Amino acid sequence: MSIENALLELRRLDDLAHQDTPLHRLDARAKVLATVLFLVSMLSLGRYEVARLLPFAAFPWLLATLGGVPLSLLLRRAALALPFVLMVGIFNPLFDRTVQLHLGPLAVTGGMLSFSSILLRSMLAVTTGLALVAVTGFDNICRALGRLGMPSLFLVQLQFLYRYIFVLVEEAGRMMHARALRCGAATRPSLREYRSLLGSLLLRTLDRAGRVHQAMLCRGFSGTMPEYGMPTRFGRAELRFCLACGLYLLAVRIFDLPLLLGGMAGGLFR
């Protein structure tokens, strides 16, 4: 990913997180807990399940729709995350050739089923994770993790990192830009150039860290990040959200919704 693109993508999610919808207003803990429940119940399905994964798509779809997140953005990002999963999963159809079911003349092997299952799992997990960030925002997720027991030092680190990613990625972008102006963008830096580039980026980073620390001390840094915005609490709306998501997820985890629907549809024609 190019430097400019990475910054754009970061900003895009950040902008989406600053919207004001009922979903955005919910306490972040509710959304984090619902996402964890989603991941655990979805990923704990058997490896040959394909149809049963489909009802789980309702959860990211719901987050995206209620939170004003464009589905195209989620799907594009999810597709970008596929290569590693593909690399490992592609071997399933080769190794597992026991026929599991027949669709007309087509014999579907276990490997084909589990491969489709892996792809579907990946799409579902990735879209949900991105949707969570887009409807919650990084600071709120950090705050929620803190209230759920994550060590405060780690949270400070996460928030620091997030703030300075923008600064340093821009710095790196400027350096690459300057290099491209001098010797053309077509060539990648050689190892020698790379050392100088990264070395001076590192020096600037260290200097900046020193200045940041001074500035923080001047403003009375006490070891925790100040919270801005209204403090939210786990109220009725959060409870309703968690209950609704929880019940739906449990239902589709326990019952085979596609099978039930198929059975009902079959009953109509009998």
Place this chain on the structure above:
Amino acid sequence: MHMADALISPAVGGTMWAVSACLLGYASHKLKTENDDSRIPLMGVLGAFIFAAQMINFSIPGTGSSGHLGGGLILAALLGPHAAFLTIASVLAVQSLFFADGGLLAMGCSIFNLGFIPCYLAYPLIYKPLTGGAPSRGRLMAAAVLSAVVGLQLGAFGVVLETTVSGISDLPFGSFLLLMQPIHLAIGLVEGVVTALLLAFLHRVRPELFGIQAAGAQPRSLRPVLAGLGLAAVLVGGGLSWFASADPDGLEWSLAKVSGKEELAAPEDGIHGTLDALQKRVAFLPDYSFKAAAEPEAAPAKGGKEQEAWPNVNAGTSLSGVLGGFMTLCLAGLVGFAVRRFHARA
């Protein structure tokens, strides 16, 4: 080496999350007792540096491919293991949340593979003993390359182990190992060289950064390093043979996922009991109570797979795993010494 959610089971993901959460707590606690405020902004900004540095690629001479900095080792060398561990974990969290690079449930695995191994194994056992005081350029290069290679080899091994135990992928343990280890040998070499170049640069222009370490440690002999590596190999081998032991109960938490069966009775003592208790505490769905409701017609279909769900894991495989690991170490050592000699001559 970022693990994907799609390839792990909740049992593996949850267990590794619990391990990583404990490590995060431990590192935070350690850092707090050191009470060094100035390190907090340094950690944040260096994390962002790693992030930015990963977007600059360089061309690897003679291959046409490109490489970039991974970052675990250089963070450990600059910040010490605890701060570096927290920094890497935070970088992984941001990558996972914003770029879908590694899954959320799998983040525990990623933190362990890319954080714990370089910071708490490769750095203190290999890098630090080799580079006490003011190391020569060659020594620095050898130490960085050796620890990067060993760190990434162990990390890749972790990925293979976690994926195989999860039982979602059909890739046999041995083939997956053969796929992952050589790639990460190459990545480790590049990582080590880049880290060493950067560290040598910093040694030259900012020697005060390394002042704290220079006062204490002296360059030590290779013996404790080799002992540490041997110990690590035995631990890895031991872990492997635990999975491969004749008593298949060690796998019940993964098999239960695959076969849809109630858990088998695991011995209550030792590592089984501990892991079991740990897992029960962290698992959202303890004892997989959902499985009781799993439709009966699906069970026989899966029952046939039960035997194959854990292919290739037997004493022979674990022996070859240990042997392979040993050979990798030897190879890494050879490369490290070759580079060192080359630099001594240059």
